[in-house]
Amino acid sequence: MSTSLIVIEGGDLLAALGPDFAVAFDLAKAEKAPATRKAYATDFRLFKVYCDAKGVSALPAAPETVASYIAAEAQTAKPSTIGRRVAAIRYAHKLAGFDTPTDAEGVKATMRGICRTFGSAKNKKAPAVAAKMLSMVATTPDRLSGLRDRALLLLGFAGAFRRSELVALDVADIEETQTGLLVTIRRGKTDQEALGRTIAITRGDVACPVKALTEWLNAAGIVSGSLFRPINKSGTVAASRLTCRSVANIVKEYAGRAGFDAAIFSAHSLRSGFLTSAAAKGASIFKMMDQSGHKSIDTLRGYVRDAELFKDHAGAGLL
Numbered sequence: 032m033s034t035s036l037i038v039i040e041g042g043d044l045l046a047a048l049g050p051d052f053a054v055a056f057d058l059a060k061a062e063k064a065p066a067t068r069k070a071y072a073t074d075f076r077l078f079k080v081y082c083d084a085k086g087v088s089a090l091p092a093a094p095e096t097v098a099s100y101i102a103a104e105a106q107t108a109k110p111s112t113i114g115r116r117v118a119a120i121r122y123a124h125k126l127a128g129f130d131t132p133t134d135a136e137g138v139k140a141t142m143r144g145i146c147r148t149f150g151s152a153k154n155k156k157a158p159a160v161a162a163k164m165l166s167m168v169a170t171t172p173d174r175l176s177g178l179r180d181r182a183l184l185l186l187g188f189a190g191a192f193r194r195s196e197l198v199a200l201d202v203a204d205i206e207e208t209q210t211g212l213l214v215t216i217r218r219g220k221t222d223q224e225a226l227g228r229t230i231a232i233t234r235g236d237v238a239c240p241v242k243a244l245t246e247w248l249n250a251a252g253i254v255s256g257s258l259f260r261p262i263n264k265s266g267t268v269a270a271s272r273l274t275c276r277s278v279a280n281i282v283k284e285y286a287g288r289a290g291f292d293a294a295i296f297s298a299h300s301l302r303s304g305f306l307t308s309a310a311a312k313g314a315s316i317f318k319m320m321d322q323s324g325h326k327s328i329d330t331l332r333g334y335v336r337d338a339e340l341f342k343d344h345a346g347a348g349l350l
Contacts, residue, residue, distance in 0.1 A: 066195070074119035090127055092120065094135035101138070105145045113145060156297040159282065159304035160311075163291065164188050168238050170288035175250055176262050180281050182247035183259050185240035187278070187301035189232045190214060191323040194278040194298035200258040202248070210234065212241050216324070230322055306334040 075089075078100055082089035087096050097120055101113050108116075121133040132138060159167065168184050171177040187197050196216050206213040212232035234241050244258075251260070257272040279298040286300070287293035302323065309319050316331055325331050 070115060071119035071122055074116040075123045078116065078120055090123060091129040092124070092132050094132040094137050097132045097135075098138045098141040101141055101145065105149055110142075110146045110149055114142065117142060156300050156303070157286075157291070157295040158307040159184075159188060159286070159296065159300040161188075161304070161308040163286075163289065164301075164304060165238055166289040166291075167282075167285040168243075170285055175266055175268070178243070178247040178250050179259060179262065180285065181238075182240070182243040183273075183278065183281060184285060184301065185235070185238055185243045186214075186232065187282075187298075188305050189235070189240040190230055191302045191305040191319075192216075193302060194275045197278060197298075197301075198257075198259060198273050198275055202253060202255050202258060205244070205258070207241065207245075212244070228324060230324075303334065306331065310335040 078092075079089040081100050081103070082092065082096060085096075085099075087093070089096075097117070101117060104113050104116065117133050117138070121131045124131045124133075164184065168181050171181040171184075183197065186192070187194075190197075196218075199217065200214070204215040204217065206215075210231075211234050213229055214232055215227060215229050217227050232240055248254075248258075251268045253260070253268070256270060259273045261269040261271060261273060261277070263269065275298065282298055282300055283293040283296050286296040306319055306323060309322075310316075310331075316328060316335065319325075319331055319334075320328070323331070
């Protein structure tokens with residue numbers, strides 16, 4: 032979103048504040064992650080296109096406009112997507128200093144109706160649980176890209192990393208100890224202030240993430256900078272980072288190689304695979320939160336429930 036979204040009464044005030052206001056505006060935007068800001072900008076642009084076509088104001092927008100817009104969107108967009116667009120509209124109004132039309136009961140009721148009518152269940156991706164992870168890394172080829180992919184898969188699983196956290200890692204964030212690795216995560220989804228946190232990666236008996244990472248770094252000659260990097264067709268390792276999309280593609284590739292349905296796997300499968308496997312082994316939910324960085328126990332309950340669906344089942348032995 033640009034400063035053109037902000038409407039200020041009296042041009043003299045903006046002129047007097049000058050560059051200080053521009054800096055303040057940039058800092059205000061920085062409260063959101065870059066990916067979130069990009070998504071919000073796209074969502075608000077779509078809303079503005081709708082408003083322009085209807086001849087109504089997008090900023091400030093009337094509650095009736097927002098309700099009508101999301102009702103129209105419900106014909107083609109998922110409820111989760113519409114929810115994000117409502118959040119974008121709300122954010123644009125807050126940033127511009129306007130009352131938020133999304134707080135109106137009419138808008139909320141319309142959104143509830145959309146969820147009830149079209150459903151709001153998430154399309155969950157399959158977790159790459161420990162057994163599946165071992166099958167996946169067993170298919171990595173004996174070449175430089177295979178070493179990288181093996182290290183990425185094992186570290187991503189063992190650290191319960193989000194893909195954005197995984198690709199952001201630098202060599203300087205890794206410290207090897209006798210018992211494993213200490214990994215510093217500089218910033219995460221729930222740490223927008225970049226306070227940072229350190230997690231432990233234990234060594235493995237069958238497939239060791241510590242060994243895999245060391246082998247990749249040594250083979251690639253990486254001593255500083257980004258941990259996981261692109262490799263071109265001639266085998267040259269780039270200085271840049273892998274993208275989040277690359278992580279997803281790698282997970283899908285090796286899921287397919289191992290004989291699983293690649294379509295139901297994603298980058299999140301590494302994170303959910305660790306949490307589901309840890310829950311199945313009876314790990315402390317608080318230890319799981321330490322590893323994953325979750326702030327809410329309620330979020331983790333789903334992983335625990337999925338892992339224990341058949342444990343002490345009420346129907347066991349009935350038939």
